[in-house]
Each structure stands twice: as C-alpha cells, then as structure tokens.
Amino acid sequence: IYGFVSKPDYLKGSAVNQVIMINGRRVKHDGIRKAIYRAYTQGERHPSFIVLMEVNPSLLDFNIHPQKKEVKFSRGLRIFEKVYMAVRETLAKEKKNIETSIAIEGRVYSRGRGRFQMVVSEPKNERQGEQLEFGEVPVKSELQPQYEYTPQNIWQVHNSYIFAQIKNGIIIVDQHAAHERILYEQLKNKDYSSQALLFPIIVELTNMEASIFEEYEDLFKAFGFEFRKLRGNSVIIDKVPSIFKKITKDFIRELINSLEDTELLPERFDSFLKTLACKAAIKFGDSLSQDEMVALLDQLFASQNPFFCPHGRPTIYRITLEELEKRFGR
Incomplete structure (x- = not known):
C-alpha cells in the first residue's frame, strides 16, 4: 500500500482528486475513504488522495458491483486500521520539506501474511514549501x-x-x-x-x-x-x-x-x-x-x-x- 495525501490546510469544498486503485483497477471503497477522512478530523472539508494497493486476489470480491467498480475485502476493516494509522501518523508529523516521504511498516493482515510498506506524502501544489502544522x-x-x-x-x-x-x-x-x-x-x-x-x-x-x-x-x-x-x-x-x-x-x-x-x-x-x-x-x-x-x-x-x-x-x-x-x- 502506498500513495499521496494533501496537507490539512489544503482541503477542498468538494470530493475531487480522490483515487483508490487496487491491483491496477480503480475502485470505490467507503472503508478506505472513511479511514482517510477520519485521519484529518477537519469537519466537512475534503482531502485529495491517491491510494495504490496490491492485494492477494483471493482476499478480494469484485462481484458486488455489476461493473466491478466496488470491492469487498475478506477482512476489510483491517485495511481501515492500516490506512487510518498511516495517514494519521503522516499528518501528525511536522515536515521540514514538503517532499519528504514517511515510510511506515506494518502487517496488512495479521498472523504472518507478510509485511508492507506504505508511503504517504503530499502532492506538489502552490503551497509547496510550507511546513505541516498538525x-x-x-x-x-x-x-x-x-x-x-x-x-x-x-x-x-x-x-x-x-x-x-x-x-x-x-x-x-x-x-x-x-x-x-x-x-x-x-x-x-x-x-x-x-x-x-x-x-x-x-x-x-x-x-x-x-x-x-x-x-x-x-x-x-x-x-x-x-x-x-x-x-x-x-x-x-x-x-x-x-x-x-x-x-x-x-x-x-x-x-x-x-x-x-x-x-x-x-x-x-x-x-x-x-x-x-x-x-x-x-x-x-x-x-x-x-x-x-x-x-x-x-x-x-x-x-x-x-x-x-x-x-x-x-x-x-x-x-x-x-x-x-x-x-x-x-
């Protein structure tokens, strides 16, 4: 799992520039989206983000939507936890350089199902150069x-x-x-x-x-x-x-x-x-x-x-x- 999230002071009035890709396919997943929003705790403003994930296909179910635009995880709420914690920790740290990336290691699924690296960094924008204050x-x-x-x-x-x-x-x-x-x-x-x-x-x-x-x-x-x-x-x-x-x-x-x-x-x-x-x-x-x-x-x-x-x-x-x-x- 890796991706990009916007700064807390660069939230928008509408939910645009939000992308979730799983195994190369763009999908909708309310749990992942809610996890990211939860990390910001900024009222009704909307963050921009790109989340890219590679997941064992046996743990996914794309058949809940006719066009396969939605996906269900066999244990999706573990995903909520991982995404939330990664974004929250990233936003909580002051950054000296806006292009600094933070690598976080953890397990997507417990009981020895492997390790992953999540990199969450801010996209370049007109506010580049400002420090994160969160x-x-x-x-x-x-x-x-x-x-x-x-x-x-x-x-x-x-x-x-x-x-x-x-x-x-x-x-x-x-x-x-x-x-x-x-x-x-x-x-x-x-x-x-x-x-x-x-x-x-x-x-x-x-x-x-x-x-x-x-x-x-x-x-x-x-x-x-x-x-x-x-x-x-x-x-x-x-x-x-x-x-x-x-x-x-x-x-x-x-x-x-x-x-x-x-x-x-x-x-x-x-x-x-x-x-x-x-x-x-x-x-x-x-x-x-x-x-x-x-x-x-x-x-x-x-x-x-x-x-x-x-x-x-x-x-x-x-x-x-x-x-x-x-x-x-x-």
Missing part, C-alpha cells in the same frame, strides 16, 4: 478572554475540583474530565512521545486476550507502546506513551479487552482513544500544585472542545456574579 496545541484559545484567570485566583477543593475566579464570576472545573479532554486530543494528534519503564511489566494474557493483542499489535505500537513477546501468552511491556504516569497489568489487559470486537470500526477506534485518555488522566483525590492547576486550565482552554470530556460529560461549570448575588438576596 497536532500542535495553540498557546491561547479563542474562548480564553471570557474565562480569563490569574494563578493567585485558582484553588483546589477536595482534591477533585478546581475553582478559578474570572471577570464575571467563578468557574468550577472537574479535574479528571478536563485532563481527559486534554489527553484525548493529544492522542488524536499524536502530540506525545514514548517513555521507557524503569521496571518493564510482564503481562500474562488469556488465549482470547493474546489473540486480540496479536490482531492489534500495530495499533499499540502506533500509540507509543513497545513490547516483547515471551513464550505462551506472556508479553513484556518496555515502553508506554509519555502521558501515562502509572501503568499496571490490569490496565494493559483492559486496553486489550476494549478491542474485543473483531471489527475495528471508527467508533471502536475512538473508544480505544477515550479509554487511553481516561486511564491516563489525573483522578479525583489527586492533589495538584498551583503550577499543575494553572497548566491544566491553560491546556484545557487551548483544546478544541474545552467544555466537555471525550465521553460528553461537562468539564466546566460557570457561576456568574449575578447568580451569586441572587442567591444571597442582593
């Missing part, structure tokens, strides 16, 4: 002015909520939900590195868990996990994403079990990201320093959607001066 956290958000606060007016309550004085009242921030939002967006943008564990963790998996883990090895690697396999169903975890402050055997098994369904639908992939963010986020009861609270609020308001955690729960509750005065009969 996944960066802005220093300030457009929402920040109406929620302006100062470090001396921030405090923690019950090691669970952060109170901050703003111009026209106060805000109460759920520290766990807020951190979940921050980490979720970092994971989507791959805005983090891997860190080596001081003491590698040995995880004993059940037969089912080992099978799931083998299916999704590339997914774990893409998010910064490094591991070694032992005999049987044992796995040694050597490196984890740097966003994790604490890692346990149960956590690794929970991640694996979150992928128990055999189909990696977009919704299930997003659920995997949410699980990662939830488990890595600070918890209720965690005491935070003044600097940590300030950093948390700064990053929250710099996120794309600061008012809700990835699961849809509110992160911020605002109380205006008018509401307070009304409560006290003023």
